[in-house]
Amino acid sequence: MTEKTLSAERFWTVPQGAMLARLGSGPMGLGAVEAERRLAETGPNTVADRPRLEIAAKIGRRLIEPLVAILLVAALVSGLTGDWPGFVIIACIVGVSVGLDVVQEHRAELAAARLRDSVAVKASVRRDGQVVSLPVERIVPGDVVELTAGGLVPADGILLESRGAQANEALLTGEPYPVGKRGGVSEASSPADAFNAVFAGTAIVAGAATMLVVTTGRATRLGGVAASLAARRPPTAFERGLHGLGLLILRLTAFLVLLVLLAHLSFQRPPLESFLFAIALAVGLTPELLPMVTTVTLSRGAMRMARKRVVVKRLAAIHDLGAMDVLCTDKTGTLTEARIALADATRADGAPSSRALGLASLNAGLASGMPSALDAAILRANPPAPGWRALAEAPFEFERRRSAVLCEGEGQRLLVVKGAPEAVLAVCTAMEGADGTTQPMTDALRAELLARADARGGEGLRLLGIAWRSMGQDETIEGPHTEADLVFAGFCGFLDPAKASAVDAVGRLGALGVRVKIVSGDAAPVLLHLVQTLGLPCKGVLTGEDIEALDHPGLVARVQDVDLYARVSPDQKRRVILALKANGHTVGFIGDGINDAPAIHAADAGLSVEGATEVARAAADLILLAPDLGVLAEGVEEGRRTYANIMKYVRMGTSSNFGNMFSMATASLLIPFLPLLPAQILLNNLLYDLSEMGIPFDSVDAEDVAKPHSWDMGAVLRFTLVMGPLSSVFDLATFGILLWGFGATPEEFRTAWFIESMATQVLVIFLIRTHGRAWRTTAPHPALIATSLSALAAAFALALGPLAPVLGFAPLRGALLAVIAGLVLGYLVAAEALKHLAAPSP
Numbered sequence: 001m002t003e004k005t006l007s008a009e010r011f012w013t014v015p016q017g018a019m020l021a022r023l024g025s026g027p028m029g030l031g032a033v034e035a036e037r038r039l040a041e042t043g044p045n046t047v048a049d050r051p052r053l054e055i056a057a058k059i060g061r062r063l064i065e066p067l068v069a070i071l072l073v074a075a076l077v078s079g080l081t082g083d084w085p086g087f088v089i090i091a092c093i094v095g096v097s098v099g100l101d102v103v104q105e106h107r108a109e110l111a112a113a114r115l116r117d118s119v120a121v122k123a124s125v126r127r128d129g130q131v132v133s134l135p136v137e138r139i140v141p142g143d144v145v146e147l148t149a150g151g152l153v154p155a156d157g158i159l160l161e162s163r164g165a166q167a168n169e170a171l172l173t174g175e176p177y178p179v180g181k182r183g184g185v186s187e188a189s190s191p192a193d194a195f196n197a198v199f200a201g202t203a204i205v206a207g208a209a210t211m212l213v214v215t216t217g218r219a220t221r222l223g224g225v226a227a228s229l230a231a232r233r234p235p236t237a238f239e240r241g242l243h244g245l246g247l248l249i250l251r252l253t254a255f256l257v258l259l260v261l262l263a264h265l266s267f268q269r270p271p272l273e274s275f276l277f278a279i280a281l282a283v284g285l286t287p288e289l290l291p292m293v294t295t296v297t298l299s300r301g302a303m304r305m306a307r308k309r310v311v312v313k314r315l316a317a318i319h320d321l322g323a324m325d326v327l328c329t330d331k332t333g334t335l336t337e338a339r340i341a342l343a344d345a346t347r348a349d350g351a352p353s354s355r356a357l358g359l360a361s362l363n364a365g366l367a368s369g370m371p372s373a374l375d376a377a378i379l380r381a382n383p384p385a386p387g388w389r390a391l392a393e394a395p396f397e398f399e400r401r402r403s404a405v406l407c408e409g410e411g412q413r414l415l416v417v418k419g420a421p422e423a424v425l426a427v428c429t430a431m432e433g434a435d436g437t438t439q440p441m442t443d444a445l446r447a448e449l450l451a452r453a454d455a456r457g458g459e460g461l462r463l464l465g466i467a468w469r470s471m472g473q474d475e476t477i478e479g480p481h482t483e484a485d486l487v488f489a490g491f492c493g494f495l496d497p498a499k500a501s502a503v504d505a506v507g508r509l510g511a512l513g514v515r516v517k518i519v520s521g522d523a524a525p526v527l528l529h530l531v532q533t534l535g536l537p538c539k540g541v542l543t544g545e546d547i548e549a550l551d552h553p554g555l556v557a558r559v560q561d562v563d564l565y566a567r568v569s570p571d572q573k574r575r576v577i578l579a580l581k582a583n584g585h586t587v588g589f590i591g592d593g594i595n596d597a598p599a600i601h602a603a604d605a606g607l608s609v610e611g612a613t614e615v616a617r618a619a620a621d622l623i624l625l626a627p628d629l630g631v632l633a634e635g636v637e638e639g640r641r642t643y644a645n646i647m648k649y650v651r652m653g654t655s656s657n658f659g660n661m662f663s664m665a666t667a668s669l670l671i672p673f674l675p676l677l678p679a680q681i682l683l684n685n686l687l688y689d690l691s692e693m694g695i696p697f698d699s700v701d702a703e704d705v706a707k708p709h710s711w712d713m714g715a716v717l718r719f720t721l722v723m724g725p726l727s728s729v730f731d732l733a734t735f736g737i738l739l740w741g742f743g744a745t746p747e748e749f750r751t752a753w754f755i756e757s758m759a760t761q762v763l764v765i766f767l768i769r770t771h772g773r774a775w776r777t778t779a780p781h782p783a784l785i786a787t788s789l790s791a792l793a794a795a796f797a798l799a800l801g802p803l804a805p806v807l808g809f810a811p812l813r814g815a816l817l818a819v820i821a822g823l824v825l826g827y828l829v830a831a832e833a834l835k836h837l838a839a840p841s842p
């Protein structure tokens, strides 16, 4: 039976034994060899397309690119017509540039993939009878996987056994209340009702289970929506910008090349030569290296960021991180130490209460839900009373903000509930007094208790309300409605020290032009207290209730000036992010919980930390190896450096290189011979590409790091419109002087023009790399100096050295060389003087 039919069918209706047999597996899982075989057959367990890493495929893909293919055919034709040197030169140049391109990109992608794998989500899989921890991507149908609370379900499958497992399937069903999962056979017609099935991308929030994997990757339910998943992440401004620029250049190139070709043919020039010239021109014009350059620069940026403890999962996110001007963060761990300790347990009236604490530790200790820092703090202070056992539970869940445990002991059967004070008080109808007597919960009493909770929140205490009720022998937890008619027992207060280093980090981010907003599930008074303690420049509060009452446009209007968001649910976190994006911000979100995953996903730069829940890490684009905003500030700087270096290529390509090719096309129409032979153009292009290989290493202007920058097509065009014509003016002057001043022969003309055009194209990087005066900013990186000067030296050696005659170059008179030197100098001076006109507006 194939993957497809299995996924289409309701696999949860097949009994365990039959399913194991069908998948050729057993309770102890697969053997490693068989698993490898299946992996090769079904492919990796991922819904995203992984970039293909085979080097041969890449070379093949480049050779069939239209330009290269035409060039190769053309070379062949010229070879057949007897022009062997032409053939050899063109073939060599194509070989070298495709080779360089592929090797560089391949190495960059491998390195980036290694980084990504280092933070990959792992699963516990039974292989050869042992439990091993494997990257989720390596899971195959037939695998037996152990699931625990807080973990992500890695694929679709059925449960072989369950120890109170509950799953949050909101991602697939939209239903936030956790659903119980157990073994057995279900006759359900829809996956939402299949109690024995678990699905990729959902989270186990309580208990533990063993699953048999039925389908993986794109064959899963999540994979089914993966087509829309791919569409879900629209290309960033940067990706769109690069693409748009590429298209623009492509159109211009096509236009220019066709024009040149037609003109040459109508002038009755030799057709093969004209054709080759036009093709070489097209090669020179197209930014064919830009994709490779972007990949290489980005992955170099990723390496540097990894050294600063930021691991990049999605390369383009580096740009988003640099462009980010609003960072939303949850509270615990980033702004606080996440060293949560129980401060006190009190009765409703404020007196210390061992009763409230005892109930709280029953709830915390008997639950099998996700290990929570609050639960751990309660248990450290007071272990649960012996002799009690749990019968059922409704694990904590962020929309409801409560957890409930049905437990039995000392001859009683109790439902014990703890959660956010207002969430608990809302389901209480009585209050327990000092002597164990109860009084009815009135609205006035409830308001008084909430006010007390707020007051203690204002002292920085995180509060949980504790409540209980007796349950009948046949009663059990049936859903959220079971949590009603409770008796309020008191509060537990927790302290989580503010993180002193956060002040500095928020300051640094502020200096970088990134405004920090806090988006938390905790109460408003706690957030305000934290902000005061740390002295953070955050103002304005919106609560989950406020947000609930706003529609999207209303929220968009409010988020601009509000920095604190309290008691927000996971979906509201996401809504806040979307509202900020709608205001034109590039938004980052950092969080570590299941509740943060939707917002992480919605953000331009989704961030999580190494110790975070799997769900959060899976949703993130970037992972901080230390839960520290300071690390993030360094990552932001690195992201901006990377972007600034990519922009250097773009500016180089759109000004000098484009200008030169443009002048040459024009010249070819005005003068009676080709300004450069096709092979010479290709050589020129290759050397120019080589000269740029040092750019990813280069340092950048302080001002490029100081502010968020995102793609600005206007700035790119402005730069082109100033620098392009400038380059052309000097080129035309060169042509005039060569032809009329020196009466140069075609060979001399080409040699001189080759040298001049190489020198101007290569050297201008030293001006373009900075917005300020070239001699005042940080020195260029030695690697950039080395690649630029060696490319230039190679150009001189080829044009004037022993190979010159083969390449069609001729020796130059001294006076001519001097004039060229003068022109190059003149161009550089003029470019330096004019570049501020072309600079992006401040």
Ligand SMILES: Nc1ncnc2c1ncn2[C@@H]1O[C@H](COP(=O)(O)OP(=O)(O)OP(=O)(O)O)[C@@H](O)[C@H]1O
Pocket: 329, 330, 331, 332, 372, 374, 375, 396, 401, 402, 403, 418, 419, 420, 421, 462, 463, 464, 519, 520, 521, 522, 523, 593, 595
């Ligand atoms: N294990 C738990 N049992 C009961 N209630 C809980 C539990 N965990 C959290 N809560 C309640 O839910 C609220 C929201 O949870 P939490 O504070 O973890 O959200 P958050 O958005 O992750 O916060 P932060 O910004 O601090 O990371 C808490 O303030 C608390 O009232």
Ligand SMILES: [Mg+2]
Pocket: 330, 331, 332, 591, 592, 593
């Ligand atoms: Mg949190």
